[in-house]
Amino acid sequence: MMNKEQFIAYMNQHLAVIKEDERKDIIDEYINHIDEKVSEGMSEEEVIESFGNIDEMIKEILDAYNIDPQQAKSTASGFDKKVNEVLDVLFEGFQSFLSKITSMDVDSIVRLMFEVLVVLLVLAILRIPFEIMESIGASLLKSLFGYGIGSTFAWIWHLICSILYIVMFIVALINVTSRRWTHFKRKQNTPIMDDVKESFNFEQAKEAVRRFTEGASQTAQEEASDTDSSDDSDEEQAEKTTKQGHRYSYEAKHDYENHHPSLLRICMQIFGFLFMIPFIMTIVVLCCLLAWLIAMSFQGVTVIGFYFLVIGAIIGCSAVISLIDRYLCKGGH
Amino acid sequence: MNTQFKKGVLELIVLLSVNKKDMYGYELVNEVSKVVNVNEGTIYPLLKRLTNEHYFETYLEESKEGPPRKYYRLTESGRKQKKLLLAEWTTFHEQVNAFIKESENDE
Numbered sequence: 001m002m003n004k005e006q007f008i009a010y011m012n013q014h015l016a017v018i019k020e021d022e023r024k025d026i027i028d029e030y031i032n033h034i035d036e037k038v039s040e041g042m043s044e045e046e047v048i049e050s051f052g053n054i055d056e057m058i059k060e061i062l063d064a065y066n067i068d069p070q071q072a073k074s075t076a077s078g079f080d081k082k083v084n085e086v087l088d089v090l091f092e093g094f095q096s097f098l099s100k101i102t103s104m105d106v107d108s109i110v111r112l113m114f115e116v117l118v119v120l121l122v123l124a125i126l127r128i129p130f131e132i133m134e135s136i137g138a139s140l141l142k143s144l145f146g147y148g149i150g151s152t153f154a155w156i157w158h159l160i161c162s163i164l165y166i167v168m169f170i171v172a173l174i175n176v177t178s179r180r181w182t183h184f185k186r187k188q189n190t191p192i193m194d195d196v197k198e199s200f201n202f203e204q205a206k207e208a209v210r211r212f213t214e215g216a217s218q219t220a221q222e223e224a225s226d227t228d229s230s231d232d233s234d235e236e237q238a239e240k241t242t243k244q245g246h247r248y249s250y251e252a253k254h255d256y257e258n259h260h261p262s263l264l265r266i267c268m269q270i271f272g273f274l275f276m277i278p279f280i281m282t283i284v285v286l287c288c289l290l291a292w293l294i295a296m297s298f299q300g301v302t303v304i305g306f307y308f309l310v311i312g313a314i315i316g317c318s319a320v321i322s323l324i325d326r327y328l329c330k331g332g333h
Numbered sequence: 334m335n336t337q338f339k340k341g342v343l344e345l346i347v348l349l350s351v352n353k354k355d356m357y358g359y360e361l362v363n364e365v366s367k368v369v370n371v372n373e374g375t376i377y378p379l380l381k382r383l384t385n386e387h388y389f390e391t392y393l394e395e396s397k398e399g400p401p402r403k404y405y406r407l408t409e410s411g412r413k414q415k416k417l418l419l420a421e422w423t424t425f426h427e428q429v430n431a432f433i434k435e436s437e438n439d440e
Contacts, residue, residue: 028403029358029377035399036359051374060375064382 004034004044007054014058017067017084026061086314090283093321123169134161170320279321286314339369345422347379348407348415351389357402380405388414 002010008027015023030051037047051057137157142150290310297307343365350356350364362376383389388411393401407415 025403026377026381029380030374032357032400032402033359033362033373033377039398050372052372054374057372057374057378060378061381064378064385 001045002048002054004031004048007034007044007048010054011058014055015061017062018065022065086287090318090321093318094280097321119173123172126168126172127165130161130165134158137161279317282317283314283321286310286317290314339371342422343369343371343376343379344383345415345418347376347383348388348411348418351405351407352412352415355404355406357394357404359402361405383411386414387411 008031011027011030012023015026018026034044034047037050038044048054134157138154141153141157144150145153290307293307293310297304346365346368347361350361356364358377358380361380362373365371365376366373380389384391384405387408389405390408391403391405394404396402
């Protein structure tokens, strides 16, 4: 037997994964319901009893948001929740990226990897003129201003050069990748689905393909039906549909792996994973740094500047991951 | 009554109710409970899902008795979904009935 307060607390705790305003929205509905019933003469406990199995109800609410209840169970409230949210986003990005990579055919993965390597090589060579520019500038500044102030200026010069290089590096990488990607898509007109279909003979696997195509067409349908609704709901829907798409593609991929474990494929998967490692490592390190900074700020040390830098870097890093993911996503469907 | 049966038809009943007139949560729950005997707690998640799927849109309206109420209104895609479900239900209902008649004749 629960009273209203206990019920609200229980709901809040178990729906912690849902965004606060959404959570409040659904819980408010229940509060209104209880209040109305109480004004009709029922007791709070009786009303809550009439809801039936509350855990079942929570499962259905989570289901309305396409959240796996099993996953939601492990989440707590407050700070933990925030961390979990961040990690969830990162994990989701990583997972969908991985699933996109692994659902591509071997040939295209090899080609993509090769192209990325070439781009990286070119950028590494481009580092040389930057290096020269940096050292010339630094020595010039030192000789102009003397060793004391000169070295400070030189340091700033180094910093500017590094930032410039990094910006150029990222812009070039994104540019080249996107251009290569569209080029790549045009050259290869056969969709990945055909390859996948060809490679299965098992009845069960066909089922997976069917599910996958259903998921994809459903996504397309929903997206199409959504074009006439308002802007911000569009965004929400798109977000939801891509999530759904990921879920389906992930399922299909999973089945595919179970039925078709070729050695080359596994190698490709491992390679794809290795490719992601620097990004994941950066995020892990940044998260550790963030945790450390938070601990520091609890001790009274003001590190607000660093704090923002680290958060910015985390966001930047996850943006890079999602950007890569988006390009792969375009190619995938 | 079988809960699986109820679940399937609940969405249709909710869509039909809101199609008649805009309703707020509690009112809708009462309306639905008149037709099917269902745990009242399970209707709100359904409303949430239908809203998330853009079949419903919501707006707040002042009430005399208490805090402002959240009303549900059927959207264009909601109307489409209602039509679809209604058509599905009708064919399903006819087929099942026809089959029942057929099996009764055999006895």
